[in-house]
Amino acid sequence: MTDWSNEFIAVDWGTTNRRAYLIGADGSVRAEMADDLGVAAMQRGGFAPAVAQIGAQLGHERPMLLAGMVGSNRGWHETAYVPCPAALPDLVGALHWVEPRRIAIVPGLSVTTPASADVMRGEEVQVFGLIALDQAAGNGAICHPGTHTKWVSLSQGAVTAFRTVMTGEMFALLRA
Numbered sequence: 001m002t003d004w005s006n007e008f009i010a011v012d013w014g015t016t017n018r019r020a021y022l023i024g025a026d027g028s029v030r031a032e033m034a035d036d037l038g039v040a041a042m043q044r045g046g047f048a049p050a051v052a053q054i055g056a057q058l059g060h061e062r063p064m065l066l067a068g069m070v071g072s073n074r075g076w077h078e079t080a081y082v083p084c085p086a087a088l089p090d091l092v093g094a095l096h097w098v099e100p101r102r103i104a105i106v107p108g109l110s111v112t113t114p115a116s117a118d119v120m121r122g123e124e125v126q127v128f129g130l131i132a133l134d135q136a137a138g139n140g141a142i143c144h145p146g147t148h149t150k151w152v153s154l155s156q157g158a159v160t161a162f163r164t165v166m167t168g169e170m171f172a173l174l175r176a
Contacts, residue, residue, distance in 0.1 A: 002101045008063045011054060012122055013070035015040050018050070022058045033057050039069040047076035051103065067106040068122035071096065081110035081119055087158040088128045111161050118164050123150050131157055147172070 007030065011020045016038040022031040037050060051064065071079035079096040086109050095104040108121035123144050130136035131154070138157035144150040147168035153161040 002063045004063050007059070008065060009054060009058050010125075011064060011066045011068075011070070012125070013066055013068040013075070014038050014122060015069050015074075018054075020054045020058055022062070031058055039072065039075050051076075063101070064103045065106060066098075066104070067125045071105040071107060071121060075105075077105055079105045079107045081108045084109055084111040084162070085155070085158045085160040086124075087156075088132075090158075091124065091128065109159055109162070113161070116163075118162060120150055120162060120164070123152075124159065127152055127154075127159060 006025050008023055009020055010023050011018065013019075016036060017034065018037045019034040020032065021029045024030045033054065042050065047070070051066075055062070055064065066076070070076050077096055077098055080094065082090050082094050091106060091109075094107045096107065097104050106125055108119055109124045110119045111117065123146075126144065127136070127142055130142065131138060136142050136154070139155055140153075142150075142152040142154065144152060145168065147166075149165045149167045151163045151165065152159055
């Protein structure tokens with residue numbers, strides 16, 4: 001069985017960028033890599049070699065947790081969204097194991113209301129990280145800025161709702 005308590009590799013694999021971090025047993029970042037090999041740059045059949053490259057750089061024997069667009073229909077393995085309300089155990093229970101107990105893809109979150117529907121991939125990991133580090137209250141709201149800013153509502157440590165706002169994308173368009 002793979003030991004996740006020693007060190008593992010966390011990968012934030014978005015549409016345009018890929019960032020990987022070697023996380024130590026104490027939660028510190030021991031090493032990192034980043035490049036522009038996002039999901040949009042990947043060729044068919046290119047994900048397994050790209051994951052192997054991360055392992056070669058940060059440690060072949062270490063388990064790996066992948067988050068972001070790598071779990072989308074354009075990614076390596078499409079991973080279903082977990083509906084809100086969702087807590088960390090819900091994400092853990094829905095991990096998509098590419099290689100049992102060693103390489104997993106984190107599912108995104110979805111929210112559906114009578115007025116709208118929304119999804120996120122990758123930001124949920126950062127939200128639950130903030131909660132785990134006591135950087136965000138288990139009840140309240142988080143603004144997750146970015147190209148597609150997320151306003152996230154929390155209750156008892158679970159994401160109950162969120163809304164995507166295109167402020168970053170609009171800023172980039174207006175600036176250009």
